[in-house]
Amino acid sequence: MNPLFLSPEHILQGGYFNATLRKLQEPNTSIEPHNIMYPVFLLENDEGMQTVSSMPNVFRYGINKLMPALTELVNNGLKSILIFGIVETLPKDAIGSSADSVNNPVVKALSKIKAAFPDLTIACDVCLCPYTSHGHCGVLTEKGAIDHAASVKRIAEVALAYAKAGADIVAPSDMMDNRIKAIKDALIANSLQNQVSVLSYSCKFASSMYGPFRDTMKSSPMAGDRKCYQLPPGSAGLAARAAARDVAEGADFLMVKPGLPYLDIVRQTKDKYPNHPLFIYQVSGEYAMISRSGDENEMESILMETLTCMRRAGADCIITYFAPLILNLISKKQ
Amino acid sequence: MNPLFLSPEHILQGGYFNATLRKLQEPNTSIEPHNIMYPVFLLENDEGMQTVSSMPNVFRYGINKLMPALTELVNNGLKSILIFGIVETLPKDAIGSSADSVNNPVVKALSKIKAAFPDLTIACDVCLCPYTSHGHCGVLTEKGAIDHAASVKRIAEVALAYAKAGADIVAPSDMMDNRIKAIKDALIANSLQNQVSVLSYSCKFASSMYGPFRDTMKSSPMAGDRKCYQLPPGSAGLAARAAARDVAEGADFLMVKPGLPYLDIVRQTKDKYPNHPLFIYQVSGEYAMISRSGDENEMESILMETLTCMRRAGADCIITYFAPLILNLISKKQ
Amino acid sequence: MNPLFLSPEHILQGGYFNATLRKLQEPNTSIEPHNIMYPVFLLENDEGMQTVSSMPNVFRYGINKLMPALTELVNNGLKSILIFGIVETLPKDAIGSSADSVNNPVVKALSKIKAAFPDLTIACDVCLCPYTSHGHCGVLTEKGAIDHAASVKRIAEVALAYAKAGADIVAPSDMMDNRIKAIKDALIANSLQNQVSVLSYSCKFASSMYGPFRDTMKSSPMAGDRKCYQLPPGSAGLAARAAARDVAEGADFLMVKPGLPYLDIVRQTKDKYPNHPLFIYQVSGEYAMISRSGDENEMESILMETLTCMRRAGADCIITYFAPLILNLISKKQ
Amino acid sequence: MNPLFLSPEHILQGGYFNATLRKLQEPNTSIEPHNIMYPVFLLENDEGMQTVSSMPNVFRYGINKLMPALTELVNNGLKSILIFGIVETLPKDAIGSSADSVNNPVVKALSKIKAAFPDLTIACDVCLCPYTSHGHCGVLTEKGAIDHAASVKRIAEVALAYAKAGADIVAPSDMMDNRIKAIKDALIANSLQNQVSVLSYSCKFASSMYGPFRDTMKSSPMAGDRKCYQLPPGSAGLAARAAARDVAEGADFLMVKPGLPYLDIVRQTKDKYPNHPLFIYQVSGEYAMISRSGDENEMESILMETLTCMRRAGADCIITYFAPLILNLISKKQ
Amino acid sequence: MNPLFLSPEHILQGGYFNATLRKLQEPNTSIEPHNIMYPVFLLENDEGMQTVSSMPNVFRYGINKLMPALTELVNNGLKSILIFGIVETLPKDAIGSSADSVNNPVVKALSKIKAAFPDLTIACDVCLCPYTSHGHCGVLTEKGAIDHAASVKRIAEVALAYAKAGADIVAPSDMMDNRIKAIKDALIANSLQNQVSVLSYSCKFASSMYGPFRDTMKSSPMAGDRKCYQLPPGSAGLAARAAARDVAEGADFLMVKPGLPYLDIVRQTKDKYPNHPLFIYQVSGEYAMISRSGDENEMESILMETLTCMRRAGADCIITYFAPLILNLISKKQ
Amino acid sequence: MNPLFLSPEHILQGGYFNATLRKLQEPNTSIEPHNIMYPVFLLENDEGMQTVSSMPNVFRYGINKLMPALTELVNNGLKSILIFGIVETLPKDAIGSSADSVNNPVVKALSKIKAAFPDLTIACDVCLCPYTSHGHCGVLTEKGAIDHAASVKRIAEVALAYAKAGADIVAPSDMMDNRIKAIKDALIANSLQNQVSVLSYSCKFASSMYGPFRDTMKSSPMAGDRKCYQLPPGSAGLAARAAARDVAEGADFLMVKPGLPYLDIVRQTKDKYPNHPLFIYQVSGEYAMISRSGDENEMESILMETLTCMRRAGADCIITYFAPLILNLISKKQ
């Protein structure tokens, strides 16, 4: 009798000694095309195409440049995109009127993209901050505080505009309380509730990892570093309450943002809402760090490990600037 | 305000109106090669190859016929097999001596298969019934009852023989209480516990769906229709206790058999033991029913739906006679 | 001391070694007449009687042919039926007006059946698809999408018509969000809420096993294979949310459809809502597969095992084309 | 809109307005023969037959009178009995030697009953109190306290004697801690563990309802009114711990005794151990009260309601002196 | 080492070997005056006093006979009563107008009792059945079905009348869905919500044990044996939903009726709503059975054991015809 | 009434609009010196000091160079270190004899460090891999597989040697099943169990982020990239079982390694074992990525955010190469 062995159920190594067995031990962590969503930055100038200095291989596109890029990606398996509008000449005002004007690049582009790629799922980021003169995500009171009711009303209007223009998913990133219900009510009133999903930026933290994104969006941050009412990084409690709020208000999908340093929040959210598909936004700071994490092989290994970890933590879909590279890696594997 | 709408969280159709969204709603149900295990029936005659009248497209192979068949399957993605030995001329006796004799076809074949397919995971069914003169799964007392202690001792000896011969997984199908611990103790005593897994037929029910399998094994059932002490079909309770027993005794992997009519047992087992990979044995009666369920397209649709359902219910790997067809369907899809 | 025995509580075989003990291990799995509901297809032509080529022993009846058939079944123990109307000459239009017209065969037959069989519980399937010119389960918008509000309003009108005509149970199969509340509100407004139950097709999956049923209903499916907004087969999450929705809206009884490949969903639903009687619809594809599963004895064994499994998984009542055969098997057993 | 109705899910009356629907609302409460066990009092005198004054329709039988009585009951559906030995002339001593002597009426009768009724499940009550000179359930120390180790050893010896003589179930009623494990060890050492079940009187309370039983057993209670270490009636906690103890020690089946005033204990035990069949002993005081509860119709209604309530509370089998009457009522119903 | 003892935690007998320890094992089971409520039957004739043949020691009183009886009981500790009005000459009509007329004996007596016994808590049973010409608990539609909305309206009016007349507790026994909310709304509208409690007959079963009570109430049951929409005895599920409904609607206290055969329902209800005081109604059939259960000592032992069991199961207060005897037994013990 | 606001409990922004409130929302996330442990690499050459090219600001020290460095850190608040021995000239053999030889730098240094810094908690990494000729973490069998029993024996011997030499904590990083119990047994046998803690590398994953560490340790990896039997990155299940195993074997503290991509594992482990202090090893790849994540301010913000996130996820102590910088940042803040 071997006194070293406490109990047979504590002998783990017998269960993962080869690659096939290890796959069985890693359920629900495969990375397939539907697990990836690609953020797209859309310029007003239809022929424009700009690099982003802080984010190698990321571009801002005008619609006419975007179409051929999308063609290649869709052929390589791309299933879904998340569109952000970039403002260069459109007027900014107190209520972000350009967000849903007929000249908004997102509004203009949706029907073209939909027509060209009928099987591509199109999500649109919904916020006022790129379009307000003050750069805040909502409408302000005379005293400069957020006018909650007015803000939520505007957010719902913008979301509805994108939905009518052809978006499959509207994704409010503003973090205003109760905007999910306002958007759902607007969709219902327009009989769109069974054709348009709402992806809520439910757990969006006030992270230090958004720097490169701000460059990309050409958004100049206002005085005050919490302009968008993001959650404090150490607060699992507010994240739990935010997800509960959004589920009660009718969100179809939830999001945690950023990803890597918040995988416990992903786990907590998935455990509580196992029936709601969960998105992670792998943010620009994560993109930058991983991009510089080693040579090409090391970087790809680290990238794929982080995606595996995100899936393990409970994410169903990862919004990532690495989407083109990931689609290539998936294709190669097969 | 629309009085028809009770609550935004009850509007489900907004979350699955296209194919990509539906994929996000079906987590952990993909069918990849590592989710499939193929049962192989091995003849004593190395050159033999026999059809099975009740199971179209299923064969019994001698090792020399098996090798080219496996080559094709492994090239098509096959990751794991489950070997059953078929006895035609080997002597049968009271203790099933041929189960682990040097002439046993499984014992003889293991090193050859391992050498040819080093990345193929090889499981071996472990039982005495194909080798005992009385056809029971254990050793009998003078009065004809199961001699539990003697039976467990023999089961462990046979499992050890297969482990030494090169099996990656030993899979006792006899349903004797406490045989998992006996096998683990034997593996430990031979320093094999971290190179050989134990897959327990934990929840094996006394089903009416084993008929074609018995033809395949050429096993003539004894008087008494519970010869192997299988569980009563209506008993979720005994299934729960059987899984608990096997986990406590050190099983690496659990199994539910048959599959389709027992998916609630799959769910119950996975819910209780989420950290133990769970196998389903899609039995011969299921194979027969699905084979006859319609024309080729209908049959393939029904087959793939049942596999999806098994994965949804919590199965990590499905042991199935359809493995060659499934590998083809997976290849085509890509 | 016998080292093979880890723990007395792991010795299971001492608890089920004879038939009486096995019965005690299979609680709540008996098949009595109240556990069975029989689907009835009702023709407009009162004297009609038609076979269904893909479903042996299933007939479409005119009311005058149905009555003697029911008499025999009721005498043999039948407790409940589920009526479907078959349209052959009634006009179809955009809103399914014939569903609740005075000429609808179901509306016409209810009082006759009720008078003849006062103790027979009568359920009526409620949907628009047999009666709409486009074949969809709801009313369409100009663009061809489902008009949710209009659809739910019509579903409630049809359900109310059947309730007024004498149905004990109305069973909406359309899968529109929030139709249960609309029906309950209509029943309340007509003081029928304590005389008519609502059986919701809560978890109805987009299965490949509905083929023969479509023959039976003479319904030609429209372009688009999700016309009825059924759930994706791999989605346990949407099924959980659908059941929650229906319970919150006041459903008296819940349903899972199909049965056999969805027993984990049955278990999940019963575990969550133990106080709501749960129905399974054993669908036409299941009927076909079991019918062809072997000779008469084998088929009956497999049939009764599947019913036992359904009861074990949590079903209280099984809607099945095998009802006449099952009543015979029950009678014989006594 | 009707302001009286708070929520559709609170309208219950729509779910049970006819008899078939009510049956669906009462799952797992049917009374079938396997849900009933009949207590049998066995005299030393093979030809004896005695009435019990305090229990109308209950008899003490010698084996030759018992056989025809059993024949009638088995023909009427009886599936299981629980045998008590009655001592009239056998010597009593300090260790209850007559409990397992060759002259013990139970030991003598078992093979005869088994031979005549091979499908009848035979349980034997196991205790020392009918056979000890002091009337206690165990062996005493010199000071008159219970000698726990000696007592448990004797209980296991008596249980083993009955098991060897042909009992299917041994049912220790002594309430000594750890006697279940001692019995299981004895069964294992004799290779009987998979042919003999242990039914533990796990939750036996010190009730005031055992009076008539004591008459029946002709047992004169000792000084001290807790002679058998029964549980205090108000203690749900000790009952929970007693069941936990017996499950850990390997009990196949559990019991609560008495029944009616302890249905919360039944519920608590079933909730905690859903996978262990649960017995209720409907004791002599319950028998007496129900017998006198009204005229024949009223009494039968009350009896059947109490059985329904016991099943609803979680009992799988009820040990009851009413077994002959119940079998008649079941037969009549069909 | 004593091999018989599996685990120290399984030695229970060390924890309850004397009377003091046993009391410690029986928490929250004491029977004090506040745990008892006494049902009082009030005649129209102020000087009347009648025996009830089927219930020895139970009387119907006119107010002038009730007062001295109450004086004695209050002096002996009585803390609360539940008043039922008995109709002999008051007119009955379709809506039970006499239930809350100025001539109703309950309405008339309340101020007198309150004045005489300011510390006595007075509950009033609220139902229409003693006052309707048809004997149903609610108002009927033209077709003879219950008119739910009209019924709930009347129940609330009656409850309000008793509240205004001085009742501390109104106890609706009608089992109509949503009547608790209607009563609470009426109390609020009259500023009585903080002076009057609502005790809901939440879990009132269709029991065979109400016979003697019907004699007492002189109520002749109507055709149809479910006139009050009581719950089916086997349905724990409907009981759970009924308690949930009443808690959601604002019930202060819950009730289970009858008591003894429903202690699992008591347990289930208390487990789910630990913060709502729970009443048991020990009904007339229980009273009759216990009254005849033996000689005076035996009967008192059995009575006190059943009360202990009710308290153990979770009851806070027991409504019982034995109240005078219990108060005597309590006094003697002190 | 503002229709936009669904429910007051969903208004979150009222709870974190200033810095103090945000701190209240971030419980248990402060970074104090006791939450940090510093890894120290110890050279054989007492006077040595080497930079590590892939890890800026990380050094290998001989003991005489280490002492002044530690003095500065301890003065700046350092509370604990984790020592790794670096082998340059010591002989390597099959069983790693140099791990616990008198010449081992760790063995030699412990008493000196302890004497100089009596309040510094000293942990020692325990493994064989730096000292074996084959580079594996355990002893091998003749066939080259891990000899489990021999390996665990050696690990326990090495741990005991460090404990005897003055380590406060021994931290086995080898991942052998059951080594925690072996170490505890060794400590007990030497009466050290109450003076030495065991910190188990419980959940150590086979990550791509160990590259720079391998440079630091000068360890040349063997053929086979799982040499240390680390967990597959996607397997939350094996991590759960590994933590359960180590807790059952007596681990004082648990560890998750790496940190950032495994915060869901941290959460899962802390949720399951809230009473065991939990360590994170922020590995070399994390160090490299964060070091290159931006300019000094950005990098420090990101570093502090990741630490906050680790604490939020459940870590009590973080083992980090950034310890000197963190101590500085803490000092500055005060």
Ligand SMILES: [Zn+2]
């Ligand atoms: Zn914004």
Ligand SMILES: [Zn+2]
């Ligand atoms: Zn076998």
Ligand SMILES: [Zn+2]
């Ligand atoms: Zn339809």
Ligand SMILES: [Zn+2]
């Ligand atoms: Zn006894």
Ligand SMILES: [Zn+2]
């Ligand atoms: Zn009433």
Ligand SMILES: [Zn+2]
């Ligand atoms: Zn190592």
